[in-house]
Amino acid sequence: MSNPKRLKLDDSVPTQTMVSVLSDDLVEDTPLIDVYVDSIEDPKNISKAIIQLNSCLPILELTHLKRIKGRNILLCPINKICLGDVQSFLEANKFDTSILKNDIRIISVAKIPPKTRRQYEKVNKHWPCNFHSDKYVEKLATNTLFSSDELIKHIQFMRMAIAVANRKEIDGNEKNIGVVVVDPKINSVVSVGYSEELINPSMHAGMVAIRNVAKTQLNSSDSEQNLAGLPKDILLLLRNSFSDVSFGARPFKCKTDLEEPCDGPYLCTGYYVYITHEPCIMCAMAFIHSRTRFSPRIERVDCGAPPGERFLVFQARIYGARASDLQFQSPRVTTPAGIVGFRQDGYILHLPVDHSGLRARHLALKRKGRLRVSFGVKWILSRDFCKLRC
Amino acid sequence: MEKAFHYAREALENQEVPVGCIFVYNSEILAVGRNEVNETKNATRHAELVCVDQVVEYSKAHSLSSSSVFQQVDVFVTVEPCIMCAAALYQLKVRSVTFGCKNDRFGGSTVLDVAKILNPTTAITGGYRAEEAMDLLKQFYKGQNPNAPPSKVKKK
Ligand SMILES: [Zn+2]
């Protein structure tokens, strides 16, 4: 890659144009299923009908649906019984069919519980259904996850990653990829990453960033701001261009020295990663191993293709503790997963996060007494993943 | 493979996740490694990547191009390479990977089929002395990873 293209983040882009990039199950409409419905002659019989139906024809897979809509009553999915047999089935199961109008129709209703309010509102029109709003998912879906202050910060650190990628000192044959690792607790840049692939083909920018974080924890100096993760020339460059940003890691303490052990830097726990290019699988997994909290990225969208489709939406999906996971009891608990992104005209930033789903899953398993170990991570990747450049 | 197990045991003695790895080049052992995550405070220092660095050093010392060396390397590792390492080995185009037991949490074939995405030239086989490798892991996870902080979720 000689004469690399310069990356830039347009100053004029308003922050409001940032858009979350969500997994398909949150973006698409809730899938539908066809069911039989009938009407009830006399509203007085509604509760009687519900009680009788729930005992003779319970629909376990559709418990998210109400049984009644006005005078209409939901009988069952059409794949259970043929239309002609519904009447006789009900009678055979001691259902008092005289309270029905015997006007069986087929309608489409939500097959699974809706996950976002938008999905709910749409599907609730078909047939009333229950909806438990997940605050985090809702923020993602409505693009309100970050306050404008937070957005400004994210953009600033992303600019910094671009500055690292574009720095003049870089060997012309080295890929111009930049990474900035930030400790959000002290709002300070802990390390930077840049490709060293010419020296060692496995040292992608992401791996270099992680290695540089490790440097801050190995050289435990007592200074308040450990600068070991920032090469001098890059630090100088960034200090000149970003005068209001602080640099350096918190002093690293051993586990035994910490009052609140969760607080101390451990690997990259809680750190934010800003990376100018989609991480390759190796680097993405390296961030997960390192327990970074999330990693936005930015990438140019080539004209022509609709932005949403050209980009990977890689998504770490959590599957609960399976029997095989229980073989060893690992102390590890959570791994970041999921993805958010921003879309700004020609750019997208992604942030793999997802605490909500994970937490919900965790609690559910805990309740069942099944959770003894951590989660595995299952990656669902789009076709485009293999084309990425990191 | 025995050598790889030797290094896995060494990792266990050093309170690291017991994974051992060797790289063979021209029927000679070119690199040996074990997990060094805790001692380097770097979560990417898996046995495989430790070996990768040694190959880079070797190539430099012998004025060889590391990419051509990697293409003739056969990797033996006690546990299925994780997603990260599998991706690394495939990207480096090593000739083959032989592993012991599966890695149900992060495995580069078991959890996510990295090969399907990267279409590597590398041949990969597993299941060699799998029980032995699994036993080592079980021994390790019986004790807590001494360097990991207690989980926040568990505390609540
Ligand atoms: Zn990479």
Ligand SMILES: [Zn+2]
């Ligand atoms: Zn690995």
